[in-house]
Amino acid sequence: xxxxxxxxxxxxxxxxxxxxxxxxxxxxxxxxxxxxxxxxxxxxxxxxxxxxxxxxxxxxxxxxxxxxxxxxxxxxxxxxxxxxxxxxxxxxxxxxxxxxxxxxxxxxxxxxxxxxxxxxxxxxxxxxxxxxxxxxxxxxxxxxxxxxxxxxxxxxxxxxxxxxxxxxxxxxxxxxxxxxxxxxxxxxxxxxxxxxxxxxxxxxxxxxxxxxxxxxxxxxxxxxxxxxxxxxxxxxxxxxxxxxxxxxxxxxxxxxxxxxxxxxxxxxxxxxxxxxxxxxxxxxxxxxxxxxxxxxxxxxxxxxxxxxxxxxxxxxxxxxxxxxxxxxxxxxxxxxxxxxxxxxxxxxxxxxxxxxxxxxxxxxxxxxxxxxxxxxxxxxxxxxxxxxxxxxxxxxxxxxxxxxxxxxxxxxxxxxxxxxxxxxxxxxxxxxxxxxxxxxxxxxxxxxxxxxxxxxxxxxxxxxxxxxxxxxxxxxxxxxxxxxxxxxxxxxxxxxxxxxxxxxxxxxxxxxxxxxxxxxxxxxxxxxxxxxxxxxxxxxxxxxxxxxxxxxxxxxxxxxxxxxxxxxxxxxxxxxxxxxxxxxxxxxxxxxxxxxxxxxxxxxxxxxxxxxxxxxxxxxxxxxxxxxxxxxxxxxxxxxxxxxxxxxxxxxxxxxxxxxxxxxxxxxxxxxxxxxxxxxxxxxxxxxxxxxxxxxxxxxxxxxxxxxxxxxxxxxxxxxxxxxxxxxxxxxxxxxxxxxxxxxxxxxxxxxxxxxxxxxxxxxxxxxxxxxxxxxxxxxxxxxxxxxxxxxxxxxxxxxxxxxxxxxxxxxxxxxxxx
Numbered sequence: 005x006x007x008x009x010x011x012x013x014x015x016x017x018x019x020x021x022x023x024x025x026x027x028x029x030x031x032x033x034x035x036x037x038x039x040x041x042x043x044x045x046x047x048x049x050x051x052x053x054x055x056x057x058x059x060x061x062x063x064x065x066x067x068x069x070x071x072x073x074x075x076x077x078x079x080x081x082x083x084x085x086x087x088x089x090x091x092x093x094x095x096x097x098x099x100x101x102x103x104x105x106x107x108x109x110x111x112x113x114x115x116x117x118x119x120x121x122x123x124x125x126x127x128x129x130x131x132x133x134x135x136x137x138x139x140x141x142x143x144x145x146x147x148x149x150x151x152x153x154x155x156x157x158x159x160x161x162x163x164x165x166x167x168x169x170x171x172x173x174x175x176x177x178x179x180x181x182x183x184x185x186x187x188x189x190x191x192x193x194x195x196x197x198x199x200x201x202x203x204x205x206x207x208x209x210x211x212x213x214x215x216x217x218x219x220x221x222x223x224x225x226x227x228x229x230x231x232x233x234x235x236x237x238x239x240x241x242x243x244x245x246x247x248x249x250x251x252x253x254x255x256x257x258x259x260x261x262x263x264x265x266x267x268x269x270x271x272x273x274x275x276x277x278x279x280x281x282x283x284x285x286x287x288x289x290x291x292x293x294x295x296x297x298x299x300x301x302x303x304x305x306x307x308x309x310x311x312x313x314x315x316x317x318x319x320x321x322x323x324x325x326x327x328x329x330x331x332x333x334x335x336x337x338x339x340x341x342x343x344x345x346x347x348x349x350x351x352x353x354x355x356x357x358x359x360x361x362x363x364x365x366x367x368x369x370x371x372x373x374x375x376x377x378x379x380x381x382x383x384x385x386x387x388x389x390x391x392x393x394x395x396x397x398x399x400x401x402x403x404x405x406x407x408x409x410x411x412x413x414x415x416x417x418x419x420x421x422x423x424x425x426x427x428x429x430x431x432x433x434x435x436x437x438x439x440x441x442x443x444x445x446x447x448x449x450x451x452x453x454x455x456x457x458x459x460x461x462x463x464x465x466x467x468x469x470x471x472x473x474x475x476x477x478x479x480x481x482x483x484x485x486x487x488x489x490x491x492x493x494x495x496x497x498x499x500x501x502x503x504x505x506x507x508x509x510x511x512x513x514x515x516x517x518x519x520x521x522x523x524x525x526x527x528x529x530x531x532x533x534x535x536x537x538x539x540x541x542x543x544x545x546x547x548x549x550x551x552x553x554x555x556x557x558x559x560x561x562x563x564x565x566x567x568x569x570x571x572x573x574x575x576x577x578x579x580x581x582x583x584x585x586x587x588x589x590x591x592x593x594x595x596x597x598x599x600x601x602x603x604x605x606x607x608x609x610x611x612x613x614x615x616x617x618x619x620x621x622x623x624x625x626x627x628x629x630x631x632x633x634x635x636x637x638x639x640x641x642x643x644x645x646x647x648x649x650x651x652x653x654x655x656x657x658x659x660x661x662x663x664x665x666x667x668x669x670x671x672x673x674x675x676x677x678x679x680x681x682x683x684x685x686x687x688x689x690x691x692x693x694x695x696x697x698x699x700x701x702x703x704x705x706x707x708x709x710x711x712x713x714x715x716x717x718x719x720x721x722x723x724x725x726x727x728x729x730x731x732x733x734x735x736x737x738x739x740x741x742x743x744x745x746x747x748x749x750x751x752x753x754x755x756x757x758x759x760x761x762x763x764x765x766x767x768x769x770x771x772x773x774x775x776x777x778x779x780x781x782x783x784x785x786x787x788x789x790x791x792x793x794x795x796x797x798x799x800x801x802x803x804x805x806x807x808x809x810x811x812x813x814x815x816x817x818x819x820x821x822x823x
């Protein structure tokens with residue numbers, strides 16, 4: 005079973021839907037950047053994307069939509085031999101497609117987004133274009149976007165960084181208008197449709213195809229003002245070619261190699277910001293004795309970011325450098341350093357200046373604009389340039405040690421003069437040689453430890469003082485891991501005759517790419533999953549004195565009150581998990597322990613609930629404030645009426661209510677259920693075990709990514725593993741955060757109720773040939789029992805992602821079946 009397949013064409017995935025509903029679904033299904041709790045969501049545009057025709061639904065060919073924006077491709081020449089005398093964006097795409105022969109490899113539709121030269125589009129219009137492409141890909145299997153070639157590389161890279169769908173997006177155009185002799189327009193359009201329909205660029209992001217050559221949007225550039233072979237990829241070369249009738253891809257990109265992974269999508273989700281949030285970002289060009297006036301003028305004109313096209317490896321003149329320094333210091337402008345040479349890289353980021361690697365100036369401008377739209381933190385922007393913007397592939401032979409997801413420094417014990425902290429074992433393709441411990445900010449380690457030592461005792465410290473430490477793993481090749489950093493405080497000195505006032509606080513830096521955890525001894529543990537924050541975030545846990553408990557207590561206090569803080573505003577993008585150690589002896593008959601948070605506006609405690617295991621209780625939250633565990637009477641906390649705000653009129657409304665009442669699934673803290681949100685493997689395992697009311701203790705979890713499995717899902721996954729319902733991937737991972745597809749869902753359900761899973765008989769679905777052989781028996785059994793149904797056109801869509809509504813409905817059907 006593989007997630008990334010380059011040799012299969014996707015079948016049609018979704019039935020025609022109202023685009024307004026599609027955009028609402030898009031907004032609900034993927035968290036964006038942090039936003040204040042009282043901030044209104046951005047007003048998103050809607051698009052009249054054409055629905056699939058009945059003929060296309062019934063056709064076995066893939067559906068490709070051409071999103072047209074004009075350009076030379078749609079240009080009308082003054083006469084048939086005037087290659088340069090024409091009006092760009094004259095003909096409609098409907099007309100152009102009508103001139104082509106009927107396509108042999110795809111069913112083609114069109115959407116006329118605009119009709120003008122590429123240079124005439126504003127960045128706010130490109131914001132709309134990106135959302136239009138995503139809306140179209142909710143209906144169609146792939147998209148071709150036609151643009152003018154003047155700024156095609158910038159439009160393509162903007163789409164590459166912002167389109168959320170992994171489906172193929174192919175940008176094309178022409179160097180000669182449609183109606184001249186020798187025009188390249190018809191061939192480019194026909195071949196681009198062929199590339200999109202082949203599905204071979206799924207997960208690649210946006211690609212550019214002209215003249216039968218396929219390039220990545222990040223690397224392609226226009227190299228000649230007139231020639232038809234103008235588009236080239238300096239340094240790296242094309243990724244593939246269209247050799248009639250074959251579409252051939254000859255190399256993978258770093259992004260394609262992340263197929264199916266949670267970090268495949270970039271941080272730049274336009275659905276979470278208004279189009280007016282795109283800042284002004286400009287480009288300045290260095291040359292012999294270049295002055296600084298251009299930079300000063302652009303800053304005065306409102307530029308928030310500036311790209312320098314430097315000589316050689318990014319050098320700029322002394323006058324430009326002085327103007328750049330002033331812009332950074334006085335106005336907070338962020339600069340990206342590139343080279344004007346046409347190829348090559350820059351390096352050496354510093355305060356306010358980020359090296360753009362081998363992005364050319366126009367690509368770097370798009371990257372910097374989007375980065376500034378989503379963050380004002382320089383370190384976050386720098387990290388995005390070094391990851392999203394660089395797309396480097398690290399050879400396994402040269403791979404530095406890595407930390408498993410969720411790794412962090414944790415406090416083991418402390419006194420007035422000592423701190424003991426620990427860390428997990430690092431991972432490496434060779435062998436870990438040891439660990440270096442640093443006082444954060446110092447270059448020389450204070451200790452070098454063996455490969456089997458995973459804790460350090462710091463002594464001789466001052467009472468009541470915070471200390472920050474960093475640990476790096478080192479392998480046999482001398483390569484160092486990324487740092488793990490934690491801040492811990494010693495206990496305070498007790499004044500003679502005074503009260504006991506120990507400082508009980510821990511702090512740590514959490515990276516969004518890895519997540520992490522913080523612990524205050526064994527009293528409280530915070531687990532932060534990957535992608536929960538927009539950028540590097542400092543978090544702290546502090547135990548407050550019982551005498552400072554705010555508001556009216558809802559019950560008997562079973563723990564101390566803990567205040568959790570972070571240095572970034574807004575809610576978490578993904579919920580974090582809190583685990584408290586409490587005194588179970590306080591819980592009497594008819595009572596329960598429950599986690600509460602303190603609402604600072606209402607000045608009252610709000611119940612979250614939680615899962616109790618022995619003397620610990622665990623729950624999730626999407627924000628920080630004060631938290632505590634109280635013992636309350638069961639009858640004083642009745643189950644709330646099932647009434648989610650976003651399911652009224654939804655096709656699965658009654659099923660959702662029934663499943664929620666049965667404890668199979670829960671809603672979100674904001675009162676929504678998000679029925680169209682996709683379901684992860686971990687979430688579906690929890691739903692399934694809740695439905696089966698499994699009592700098994702569970703098999704030991706020995707996956708390579710155990711640390712990525714949240715505590716809320718560990719028991720359910722262990723039970724499902726013991727029952728033979730789930731298993732790992734060939735690389736030993738479980739991938740709890742990967743979205744579950746319909747074939748996997750069918751397999752898990754069939755195994756859960758002992759339906760036949762090994763049959764090879766054909767199903768009645770129109771896309772039976774697309775169902776993987778390992779899932780065919782399960783799909784047939786589940787369909788025969790009425791548990792799973794097809795989508796439009798009687799297609800099962802085995803690789804389609806399952807939504808929360810579909811998962812709930814399938815599980816209820818399973819419970820109601822005779823098996």
